[in-house]
Amino acid sequence: QRCVGMDALNSLHSTTYEIDEKHGTDYHKRFLEFVKMIQKENLVIGGAMTDPKGDRSKGPSEQDDPDLFTRIVDSDEKGVYVSGAKAHQTGCINSHWIILMPTIRLTQNDKEYAIVGAIPADVKGLTYIYGRQSCDTRVMEGGGDIDLGNAKFGGQEAMMILDRVFIPWDKLFMNGEFEFASMLVERFTCYHRRSYVCKTGLGDVLIGAAATIADYNGVPNVSHIKDKIIEMTHLNETIFAAGIASSHQGHKMKSGVYLNDDMLAQVCKHNVTRFPYEISRLAQDIAV
Numbered sequence: 001q002r003c004v005g006m007d008a009l010n011s012l013h014s015t016t017y018e019i020d021e022k023h024g025t026d027y028h029k030r031f032l033e034f035v036k037m038i039q040k041e042n043l044v045i046g047g048a049m050t051d052p053k054g055d056r057s058k059g060p061s062e063q064d065d066p067d068l069f070t071r072i073v074d075s076d077e078k079g080v081y082v083s084g085a086k087a088h089q090t091g092c093i094n095s096h097w098i099i100l101m102p103t104i105r106l107t108q109n110d111k112e113y114a115i116v117g118a119i120p121a122d123v124k125g126l127t128y129i130y131g132r133q134s135c136d137t138r139v140m141e142g143g144g145d146i147d148l149g150n151a152k153f154g155g156q157e158a159m160m161i162l163d164r165v166f167i168p169w170d171k172l173f174m175n176g177e178f179e180f181a182s183m184l185v186e187r188f189t190c191y192h193r194r195s196y197v198c199k200t201g202l203g204d205v206l207i208g209a210a211a212t213i214a215d216y217n218g219v220p221n222v223s224h225i226k227d228k229i230i231e232m233t234h235l236n237e238t239i240f241a242a243g244i245a246s247s248h249q250g251h252k253m254k255s256g257v258y259l260n261d262d263m264l265a266q267v268c269k270h271n272v273t274r275f276p277y278e279i280s281r282l283a284q285d286i287a288v
Contacts, residue, residue: 003195004045004047005045005046007195008049011184012116012184013257014254015174016255019174019180021254028255030171030172034173041096045096046121047098047188050088051085051086051103053103059106061107061109069110070113070115072112079168079169080117080167080169081166083162085159086162088157090156092121092160096120102174106182110181117167117173117174119165119171124166125163125164126161126165129159130156131157189265191260194247194260196239197268206279210232210283211229214286231278239268239271239276242268243264249264
């Protein structure tokens with residue numbers, strides 16, 4: 001589950017560079033030092049972008065409850081203190097560090113919400129409300145020895161509640177530069193929607209399993225079975241093609257990193273919202 005953290009690092013590399021270019025800040029230098037630490041220690045980064053949001057017709061500063069978006073509530077000579085919440089945080093509990101980021105375009109009135117900072121996953125003032133996922137019961141069903149990787153643990157996500165969580169100055173990568181919030185969100189989204197190409201690995205496994213079941217059932221050469229496996233492969237490779245094409249069409253940013261093609265990234269994500277379910281349906285047909 002490193003993809004969200006890597007997408008956050010990629011988008012912050014270019015965004016901090018351009019904030020510094022405009023405001024004369026030193027966010028990019030701080031950020032590079034953080035990346036060096038992460039790489040040296042091989043740490044997992046969680047990217048926390050989604051806020052509860054509350055009334056979607058209102059901005060962060062207009063909400064009845066100011067903590068529906070993560071915000072700076074205090075500061076001192078050592079750093080800043082943030083409160084609020086981050087929702088739907090897949091993999092946050094098994095991350096080492098969390099990068100807090102804004103989730104929408106911000107205005108002058110939302111300056112205290114224009115915050116990007118890195119916090120340890122066990123930092124004081126952070127509470128996780130653990131949420132269930134569909135695979136939770138797998139760990140209680142036995143037979144986990146047939147799995148590879150994280151065989152004894154299901155996926156998880158949580159609501160993160162922040163109550164005056166401290167961020168030192170050297171781990172702060174945006175502090176009030178509200179006009180760059182949308183840039184960060186859009187670049188993160190571009191990277192992350194391309195990252196959904198990973199779902200094709202799951203598709204490969206399912207297609208292989210369906211073909212094996214057809215062999216076991218003695219029907220690998222039956223026309224409708226072959227047609228279904230061909231369609232499963234077509235759908236899976238279409239997802240893969242959009243993701244790879246998005247990367248191939250990337251362009252170099254001012255900071256030196258590359259940003260993949262936005263339109264093809266959106267197509268990749270759109271395919272992922274549809275095709276894996278059809279692949280699963282066809283696999284069930286073959287199994288029956």
